[in-house]
Amino acid sequence: MGGETYKSMAGQKDNEVPAIRTLADLARVAGVSTGTVSRALAGKSLVNVETRERIQTLAREHGFRPNQMASKLRSRRTGVIGVVIPLGHELRQHISDPFFLTLVGYLADELTEGGYDLMLSRALPDGTSDWLDRIAGSGMVDGVIVIGQSDQYDLIEAASHSYRPLVVWGQHRAGQNHCVVGTDNAAGGRIAVEHLVASGATSLAFLGDTTGIEIADRLRGATEAATAAGVPIRHIPIPLATDAMGPEIEAAMASQCSGINGVVAASDLVAMAALRCLHQKGMRVPEDVQIVGFDDLPLAAQTSPPLTTIRQEIAAGARAMVERLRALVEKEPATSLVMAPTLVVRQSTRAEG
Amino acid sequence: MGGETYKSMAGQKDNEVPAIRTLADLARVAGVSTGTVSRALAGKSLVNVETRERIQTLAREHGFRPNQMASKLRSRRTGVIGVVIPLGHELRQHISDPFFLTLVGYLADELTEGGYDLMLSRALPDGTSDWLDRIAGSGMVDGVIVIGQSDQYDLIEAASHSYRPLVVWGQHRAGQNHCVVGTDNAAGGRIAVEHLVASGATSLAFLGDTTGIEIADRLRGATEAATAAGVPIRHIPIPLATDAMGPEIEAAMASQCSGINGVVAASDLVAMAALRCLHQKGMRVPEDVQIVGFDDLPLAAQTSPPLTTIRQEIAAGARAMVERLRALVEKEPATSLVMAPTLVVRQSTRAEG
DNA sequence: ATGAAAGCGCTAACAT
């Protein structure tokens, strides 16, 4: 690591005042009962305005915070939502997918807004099949959001029968039980291919490993559209992990991509790697090869050239997930949502026509 | 949003078996006392091996999970670490910085590994100055990690005097109290400039807003090195938010960058935007203009051309932060860590010489 | 090795 180390005062004692730690302490100081303090701090209406303000002031002065564990235990409501990323088919056991991370960011916003806290876990499914139960049944959370089905679709589906407040980002399958929010991936694949064909591509490749069912659906849609248009398409299953991608893509490009003039990438990151690869081989984008990404992450607008891509509505998706979860927490029903992807044309493809 | 909606069964009732919900329930079924069940489930040694296994099996069969709220309340240890991102000077009130998000990913790994759960909050400092106290004093967490000091350095420093288990990612200042882990940003700026000068740059620009003290230090280091080398350097304070960056950078480039042949970017994302901009203006990188990024995010290797950048050790930093926090939780002292940045040479700069 | 009992700090009836 080669760094330097500095002594810090952290860990040493300051002088502490005999602190107010519990409702009872505060109650004694205020000359009222714990019940009143509890109500006053919760801002309930049945407390005299004057005593309430006196107590709140007192609490502030003493820097008193009611213990949430106790509160949550008693009220049987945690105010916490668990957010889990299953790392089923990822090679590296690390949360690195920028799409997921971005979604987490938006979820954090939406949940905070709604008065919830967010407990983040990664799960390494290991066949014991209890990663979901463990978090769902811990009593620590009011509900669970799963980001990406990975290869755990069946397990999630099974869990959803006994655990209700559960919302998943991912792929919708006909007749499924669990509430899912996601993009119509097949449509996305289709749109990408149609755009490429309309702008002159005659030989296509789909770049990306299809272990995740979302990606598989993108490939399915792309293949259907290619077939319909009578254009050949080749599937090149390079892994999706950001940092493993470079060499793999180069090898694949060198050996399998001769003659290809249109690329559908499984994600913006794959597209970016392809862009770099082609650039280094002296191929011009979009003149020699056109590329369409998937996701429309903020960085898609910053590549050279800026990426034409299939947009997923991340912010809207996060909002929809939180709305649905809230409904399920309140024991109301919730419907799945499959959002339509949209084509964002930038400069990695040519004009249609 | 323009999506479709599917009915889902979620929210309807399955037939439930009269479930085992508490230790007492399990104790009754097992014909022992709650104390024994508690000990058996915790795997304590003082329980008869046979009864322990019987109870554990029983628990598994009934899908029983002890309520964590109750457990944590009683044992006065939450097993949860709060991770906060203060959004002090960010324009958009959204956690979007990919560096921070990546760091969160690594922290999730390290904390999970260490048996901790991670509670993620964003904080919108609003002058009431209690965003840190609120999470620290909530009784919900054993310790707090703050990601980025933003413009809240003083508040964090103040809080660290009364709240001990606190570790911050950011900039170290001489004599500070709070335990910080971070990169020597001035050195990073210096290294970037030295590399640019050594590879032939004669007129420099530093791209990035310096409200965050880390960025300010990068600029300071860069300026020092430029002065020492007798090379002019201009500061162009474009905002760092990913999506606001495009137009701003174009405007700045057009008006202020004539003659510049070396760019130090405040982050890889800024560098990427600059890359795109130059590309569109027909300038070649590195032939006409050389660029050095900062962070070495995984995507830095995927730009065209791949980015020469100043690497921050994110994974090692996450590990160091968790180690230090653990020490502080155990009431042991902890030292700050300032890691040395390293130059990663790729193809956005020319060979030195 | 196990049981009994006393809380952890708070909230929510139920009184008054």
Place this chain on the structure above:
DNA sequence: ATGTTAGCGCTTTCAT
């Protein structure tokens, strides 16, 4: 409007 009381479900002495 406020006080009193009974737990929330678990852990942990203290007995046995």
